[in-house]
Amino acid sequence: MTPGIELRTTAAKGDGVFATRPFTPGDTVLAGQIEKRLLKNHSHASQIGEHEFAFHAGLISKFNHSCNPNCGIRLNADGGHDFVAMHPIEVNEEATFDYAMRNYTIDHFPGNCTCGETACRGSITGWQDLPQARKDQYAGFVAPYLVEMDAKAGLQNVASKFSH
Numbered sequence: 001m002t003p004g005i006e007l008r009t010t011a012a013k014g015d016g017v018f019a020t021r022p023f024t025p026g027d028t029v030l031a032g033q034i035e036k037r038l039l040k041n042h043s044h045a046s047q048i049g050e051h052e053f054a055f056h057a058g059l060i061s062k063f064n065h066s067c068n069p070n071c072g073i074r075l076n077a078d079g080g081h082d083f084v085a086m087h088p089i090e091v092n093e094e095a096t097f098d099y100a101m102r103n104y105t106i107d108h109f110p111g112n113c114t115c116g117e118t119a120c121r122g123s124i125t126g127w128q129d130l131p132q133a134r135k136d137q138y139a140g141f142v143a144p145y146l147v148e149m150d151a152k153a154g155l156q157n158v159a160s161k162f163s164h
């Protein structure tokens with residue numbers, strides 16, 4: 001049992017992770033512990049590198065997506081994803097993150113988003129399709145490999161510009 005959060009079932013969204021104590025920005029909401037590494041994606045796996053995926057122990061796969069999330073991702077010393085409060089979280093508030101903070105593209109949960117936030121993008125998109133303003137807002141709270149892939153894509157664009 002992780003102190004501070006618990007799994008609850010809601011009528012509207014099914015399972016979700018809820019705070020049982022308040023969190024302030026920067027607090028670790030859930031320390032990520034890798035159970036198994038994989039070389040391809042799976043509906044409950046976390047993407048931890050360009051071609052690397054992993055199952056995490058505990059409640060990580062139960063966090064719901066939101067387009068206005070209160071949690072982000074921080075890489076820990078073992079290469080796992082810690083979930084960290086990005087905004088204050090009240091008791092009984094659902095802890096959410098943006099799938100785009102972890103996935104370059106969305107392979108397993110495509111389609112319409114039902115998060116209900118005013119900032120909702122309408123469909124769940126990966127990091128690749130996130131507007132730059134959003135990426136800036138999430139700085140420091142996303143899986144670092146995503147930023148590396150952007151840098152690589154940027155270099156390729158520059159290279160193709162000069163080769164013509």
Ligand SMILES: [Zn+2]
Pocket residue numbers: 066067068113114115116117119120121122123
């Ligand atoms: Zn949404």
